[in-house]
Amino acid sequence: MKLANLEIDGKKSISIVDTDKSVFWTVRTLIPEFDGDMVQLVQQFARFGSDLRPLGAGRPLSEAKILAPIEAPRRNLFCVGKNYHEHAAEFQNSGFDSSAKNGEHAPEAPVYFTKPASTIIGPNAKIPRHADVTSQLDYEAELGVVIGKAGRGIKKANAMDYVFGYTVINDFTARDLQKLHRQWFLGKSLDGFCPMGPYLVTADEVDGQNVDVQCWVNGELRQNANTRQLIFDIPTLIESLSAGIELQPGDIIATGTPAGVGIGFNPPRFLQSGDVVRIEIQNVGVLQNEVA
Template sequence: MRLVTFRKPHKLGTHLGALREDGAVLDLAAVDPALAGGNMPAFIAGGAPALQHARAALARAPVAEDAVLCAPIPRPPKNIFCVGKNYHEHAKEFAGSGFDASAKEVVPEAPVVFSKPATAIIATGETIPAHLDPTGSTDYEGELAVVIGQGGRGIPAATALKHVFGYTIVNDVTARTLQHRHRQWVLGKGIDGFCPMGPAILTADAVPDPKALRVVTHVNGEKRQDAPVADLIFDIPTLIAAISAGITLEPGDVIATGTPVGVGIGFTPPQFLKAGDVVRVEVAGIGVLENPVG
C-alpha cells in the first residue's frame, strides 16, 4: 500500500490517502472517520489497527479528483536523519571532488549522520529554490528513505526492520560550497526547500527485502544515478541501530540512507543544478519524486 498526505485547493488542512497505480489519490478518511485528521505520524503511531483501517477503506474510498500531494510526512517528529558517504563509489567520488571537508578517510568507518530541518521538506512537483543558494553550487542526491513505525532507543540491528513502517524517496539537495565551507553540512543541506520527499510511503509489508530496491535519478531526462540499495556501506538495520543507540526514534521519523555515485560534483566540471532543470528520482514500487529547479 502506498500512503500519501494530500490537500485540497483553497482548503485548510491535510488528508490521509492512498496512491493508486494510475496516479489517482484515494481519500481514505471519506469512508472511515477513524482516518480523519491527515496527520501521518499520528496515523503511524496507531500501529497495526490504523493500518487495518486503511486497508479496509481502500476498496470503498473515492478518488479525490482535486488532490494536491504534500510530502508524505510534512513535519516529522524531529529533523530528518541523513547519512553521508554511504555508497562506496559515491564516497570515492565525493573524496575526489574537493568538496569533502568532513574527514580524511575515503570510506567511513562508522555511519556519517547529520540532519536536515523540517523546513527543508517540499513535495513532489514543488520547486527546488536553488536561488536560495548564494554560491550557485546546488546539487542533487537521490536517496531511499526509511520511515520509522514502532519507536524505541537501543534498537538492535537484528530486529531493526521490525521498527520500519515503510519507505519513501528523498532528494538530499545540497549547496556544495556551503557544505564545504561550514564543514558540519547542515547549512549547505538545510536550506528551505532542499529536501523534496515523496510521492508516497510504501508500507514495509510490500518490501520483503529493501536491499532489492534501486535508486535511479535523472536530470533533464539524462540518467545520472542508478544503484541498488544492496550497495549501501552501512545497511538499514545498522543505521537504525547506530542512530537509536542514544536517540529515541519515534513513529514518523525519517532516515535518508545515502546517495549513490553520480551526483553533480562527480563530473568535470561539476554539473550543478540551474533554474529550469528538472530532477526525477525513482524507486520502483514507491513511485517518482520529480521537482523543477527555480
C-alpha cells in the first residue's frame, strides 16, 4: 500500500494512493473517526485492518499536492553514515571525513548521527540554498526505513517485523560545515536539508534489503547501487539502535548513501542554484527537488 500526506483544498489529509491509476482515497473517508497524521496512522494501522481498503473510483491525484509523508516525526531522524563500501572509500579519500581511523576502509560499527524534523521538506519543494552559511551543497540518495511498532533490545532475527515501510530520502549536506565542525550534525541539519517522499510504502510491497537506489543531477546519473550492498543491513541497524534506545512507531532510519556524491569527484561537484536532484528507489518512488 502506498500512503501519502496530501494537501487537498488547503487541508492536509493522509491518503492511500494508486499510482497506476493516479488516484487517491483519504483515510478519513474510509475511517471517519481518524483525523491524525502519518505517525498516528502507523501507530493505529494494525487495528484498522481491512477498513483501510480503498472503495470506489478514488479522486484524481492531480487535485492534490504531495507533501513529505512524515512531516512531523516525534523525534530526530536516525541516520547512518558510510554504509556502502565504495562511498566509505570515496568519503575517506575526499578529505572531508573526520570520523575515519587511519587506514580504515569501512567502519567497524554503524556510524550514527541525527537530523531534526525541521530539515524535512516534500517532493518538488525547493531546497534552501543557505548561501550565507555554506558554499558546498551535496546530495545523498538513501532508503528511509519507518518503524511500525515499539521495541527495545530487538534482535536481527526478527528485526524486520518492526519495519512498517519505506520512503525515499535525500540526506542533503553542507560539506564545508560538516568538515569544519567535525561532528556531522550541523552540516546535515540546516532547514530544508531532508527532502522526503513522495510515499510511505508498506513493507509487504517492498523488499527493502534488495532495491535499486539511483540518483540523477540535472539528468546525469550519479549514484547507482542496491541495498544488498549495505555494509550494515537493516536488521543490523535496528538491532544496534534498539540495544539502548526504545524505537517507536514512526521513527525514521536513513540507511546511508552509495558512492557518487559530489565530494567523490575530483574536483568535487557541488550543487548550485537551479540544479535538480532526482532520486529513484525501486518500488518505493521518485523524489525530485530543485536547489533554490
